[in-house]
Amino acid sequence: MFTRFVHLQLRMRSTSTRRSSGRIVRRPMDSTPTDNGTDVLLARVATRDRSAFERLYRSTSSTLFAICLRVLPNRSEAEDVLQEVYVLVWNKAPQFDAGRASALAWLASIARHRAIDRLRSGAAEGRASVELPEDLRDPTPSPADRAEATNVGARLEHCMERLDERRRSLVRTAFFEAATYEELARRIGAPLGSVKSWIRRSLLQLRACLDP
Numbered sequence: 001m002f003t004r005f006v007h008l009q010l011r012m013r014s015t016s017t018r019r020s021s022g023r024i025v026r027r028p029m030d031s032t033p034t035d036n037g038t039d040v041l042l043a044r045v046a047t048r049d050r051s052a053f054e055r056l057y058r059s060t061s062s063t064l065f066a067i068c069l070r071v072l073p074n075r076s077e078a079e080d081v082l083q084e085v086y087v088l089v090w091n092k093a094p095q096f097d098a099g100r101a102s103a104l105a106w107l108a109s110i111a112r113h114r115a116i117d118r119l120r121s122g123a124a125e126g127r128a129s130v131e132l133p134e135d136l137r138d139p140t141p142s143p144a145d146r147a148e149a150t151n152v153g154a155r156l157e158h159c160m161e162r163l164d165e166r167r168r169s170l171v172r173t174a175f176f177e178a179a180t181y182e183e184l185a186r187r188i189g190a191p192l193g194s195v196k197s198w199i200r201r202s203l204l205q206l207r208a209c210l211d212p
Contacts (some may be wrong), residue, residue, distance in 0.1 A: 041053075041055055042056060042106075051156045056089070060107055061082065062156055063156060064082060065078060065079070066210060067070060067112050068111055068115045070115075071115035072118060072119060081114050087106075088114065156210065157176055162205070167199070170188075170199055170202065181195050
């Protein structure tokens, strides 16, 4: 997730007319997204709040990446599409209508449609062509999108529960409070190297659990 987020930030800079003086805080993994929290973050992203965008990425990227992987067999292709999805989210956030769908379902719809679009374009090798989806300018989530977003979120929560309590707490705190490794180490009174190692092992365990 580190590399994808840094690349995404660079692409955002080229598509926005606003400049940001804030530093990029790299986070390795997101926690389980909730509809209410995602709705709030997306509303803030619509006002060009980069901090909210970073938190939105952390809280939803694993869910959307899993959706991309279901359509695209190539992990590199799925990563590319994930970046495109968040560029679209940054640009189209003001178009989100909370009265029509939850933010998470809206994001899931964009991810699925974008992945299908990539597959249709022939960029992903070894897969048959499929019919192009609806125009992404109005990505109204279908019942399948809502179900898929809920299912992936549930899988992530299940995998989080398989971590021991200390490591699960570290991963959650890294997202919800945007804490750095140094801050986490101070809070729990542990060496910085140990905290980094615990989180790294946690991410590997989560990835193994989430990957099909």
